[in-house]
Amino acid sequence: MAETVIRIRSAGHELAERNLLYQKDRFFNLYYYIPDSGINEKTGLMGIHTGYCLNPENVFFKKMRKSYAERFNVVTFTVAYMGVEASLNRKLIFNAERSKITLEDVKKFTKPDKCIDLSNDLFLDEKFDLLSDSQERDDYVDYGFCQSLDIANGLYYLMRTYLINSKRIYLLGSSLGSYLSHMVMKFLPKSVKGIIDISALVGIDEERILNGRYCKAYLPNYFISMKTDSVYEEVSPQQIEIRSLLMPEHFFPSQAKVVMLSGIDDIMVPADKKMQYSKLLSERGIDNLLKIIDASSVDGKLITHCGHSLGGNVMGIFDSLFPQFEELFSQNDGLAEKSGDSYRYSVYGGYYETSMNDYIDIKYHES
Numbered sequence: 001m002a003e004t005v006i007r008i009r010s011a012g013h014e015l016a017e018r019n020l021l022y023q024k025d026r027f028f029n030l031y032y033y034i035p036d037s038g039i040n041e042k043t044g045l046m047g048i049h050t051g052y053c054l055n056p057e058n059v060f061f062k063k064m065r066k067s068y069a070e071r072f073n074v075v076t077f078t079v080a081y082m083g084v085e086a087s088l089n090r091k092l093i094f095n096a097e098r099s100k101i102t103l104e105d106v107k108k109f110t111k112p113d114k115c116i117d118l119s120n121d122l123f124l125d126e127k128f129d130l131l132s133d134s135q136e137r138d139d140y141v142d143y144g145f146c147q148s149l150d151i152a153n154g155l156y157y158l159m160r161t162y163l164i165n166s167k168r169i170y171l172l173g174s175s176l177g178s179y180l181s182h183m184v185m186k187f188l189p190k191s192v193k194g195i196i197d198i199s200a201l202v203g204i205d206e207e208r209i210l211n212g213r214y215c216k217a218y219l220p221n222y223f224i225s226m227k228t229d230s231v232y233e234e235v236s237p238q239q240i241e242i243r244s245l246l247m248p249e250h251f252f253p254s255q256a257k258v259v260m261l262s263g264i265d266d267i268m269v270p271a272d273k274k275m276q277y278s279k280l281l282s283e284r285g286i287d288n289l290l291k292i293i294d295a296s297s298v299d300g301k302l303i304t305h306c307g308h309s310l311g312g313n314v315m316g317i318f319d320s321l322f323p324q325f326e327e328l329f330s331q332n333d334g335l336a337e338k339s340g341d342s343y344r345y346s347v348y349g350g351y352y353e354t355s356m357n358d359y360i361d362i363k364y365h366e367s
Contacts, residue, residue, distance in 0.1 A: 046075070196318060242345060
């Protein structure tokens, strides 16, 4: 069947209750592919999200969605989560103080007239204000919060729209995409039944937010502080904690099975942090398998190094792993979230709470 693209609603910005700028409704594009044979009682659901600010219209993703839908009898989907559309505009904000990349380096892979050189003596808030009349002002990369809720809403929409076999709901991801997959499991613990993760982060620490960017050149990559409503400054503990995968009380009973690959030389995802997360999942009753990749596992084909993303042949790794674990993933009770469900996530100074009706929303409440 032809691929479908639909625009659906998601949770508001994290500051929606505090700042008029962020009170508008948010929508995003959902790309999905239904098997040519149609949907039957065995048809599952598979989310595919790799890397930082993926392009769902990329030939790689289109090929993967079509191929996996037919091979595994699943509806495949990719979400253009918050920040993607702005990043695809190919504008760049460059901040020399926070990056080792030079502006000339940046110009090599984008059109010079699309570069905005803001590396002079401007405060970060002033730099952000320069975008106030553009889409990017409210479509920025917020380090995993709205992005994961967008993917959760895409999954939730497809579950409510089609007769999906709820024993077969899987998420495949690498890097930021696999981190977001774990966050979706955090927000939809009943629905997610299997995750294959290549080099997922385990959260966003304050040092990374304040001193650097995920990807050192893409626009926009901002963190808006809940404490001060300003860019990067005074990052609040609750914003760090809701994004963390190392908060045991944020993981509810789940029959998900999680398979994780992480490189021993990955500077973005230290092996000890990944092992800590694996132990946390086990303690919360969530089956998981973590393999730390070292030089002995580098085959030059599927895995070419022990660093982040293991060399980038994500489709080859998924092709190798998913058939091995699909039967294990599908051994569950078939439960899924439904309208009226909610979860509460305790954080410093209060809690976040989800609500599920026509879409999944989430709000922060002070204690």
